[in-house]
Amino acid sequence: MTDDDRVFKALADPTRRFLLDLLFARDGRTLTELESELEMTRFGVMKHLKVLEEAALVVARKRGREKVHFLNPVPIRLIHDRWIDKFTEQHAAALADLKRELEESP
């Protein structure tokens, strides 16, 4: 699996996007702290965090018996550069084309 595949798959789940929201609002949270914000057992949250870590969207480090989690914006920035710009660069042109095509009578 490629890096961008891992990132897109990680972003595909609403729970994982919510976890990113939580970490965006405040970084450096433990598993237990994140779990308390979700209607899900600790194990479910662990799995989601693992997927996010494997996509490098979250970075974690041990601090004693705790593990603190941080948001890593770099992969999203890379998508932005590789994917989004690709479409939005020519945004106006594409929209105009589409509009013209759709207005051609069949």
Added chain:
Amino acid sequence: MTDDDRVFKALADPTRRFLLDLLFARDGRTLTELESELEMTRFGVMKHLKVLEEAALVVARKRGREKVHFLNPVPIRLIHDRWIDKFTEQHAAALADLKRELEESP
């Protein structure tokens, strides 16, 4: 399912991202034309196109017995505005925070 959920789920599959690439390179292709670029039966491609249409990433219209497909950049633009910016706005700050946190000795 919310709109952005549909878009993220649609983008999660590499075949669907490839279809978007194809349509980005050249719009207005038929199912058969798209199928010929993929190692997959027509039916698989149809399912993927359906997912992309339901996410509004692709717009299609019938032309005789054909169905021509167009890339719609708007949903990606919306993600860009709602999601990506959210992280990249404070990109430098977040990176600096992360760096500082990671450098604190445990």
Added chain:
DNA sequence: AAGATAGGTGACCATTTGGTCACATGTCAA
């Protein structure tokens, strides 16, 4: 040392997803 606390692993299960196929409909062209 011993209980409480934080996190990790592997098995397990239900649901979703990606893909194929048999069959069917609508449209073009000779």
Added chain:
DNA sequence: TTGACATGTGACCAAATGGTCACCTATCTT
């Protein structure tokens, strides 16, 4: 008008995914 062509539908199957749980290790606190 008949055959070829382009697309559509529903059943079906294997694999991936999201979630829980029993059990385990490591660390902190008293």
